[in-house]
Amino acid sequence: MSQLNLAPNLTGHDDLYQSLVALHDGLTEAECLRLWARLTLILMNHIGERDTIAAAIDLARGRP
Numbered sequence: 158m159s160q161l162n163l164a165p166n167l168t169g170h171d172d173l174y175q176s177l178v179a180l181h182d183g184l185t186e187a188e189c190l191r192l193w194a195r196l197t198l199i200l201m202n203h204i205g206e207r208d209t210i211a212a213a214i215d216l217a218r219g220r221p
Contacts (some may be wrong), residue, residue, distance in 0.1 A: 161212050 167173060180196075181189050201210050215221075 161209065161216060164218075 180192065184192065204210055
């Protein structure tokens with residue numbers, strides 16, 4: 158299984174966070190959920206490594 162990089166690895170992280178917050182402005186809860194799903198699928202496709210994605214899912218669910 159791929160080892161995930163959990164160390165800080167972004168520059169301009171505050172700006173990126175603000176972009177994520179602004180992404181949801183004016184959307185309903187259902188629209189926000191669809192947006193998160195689309196963004197997740199786009200990033201998963203970019204990663205393109207099934208093991209890495211599976212490791213990230215496990216980590217997000219609190220599994221070591």
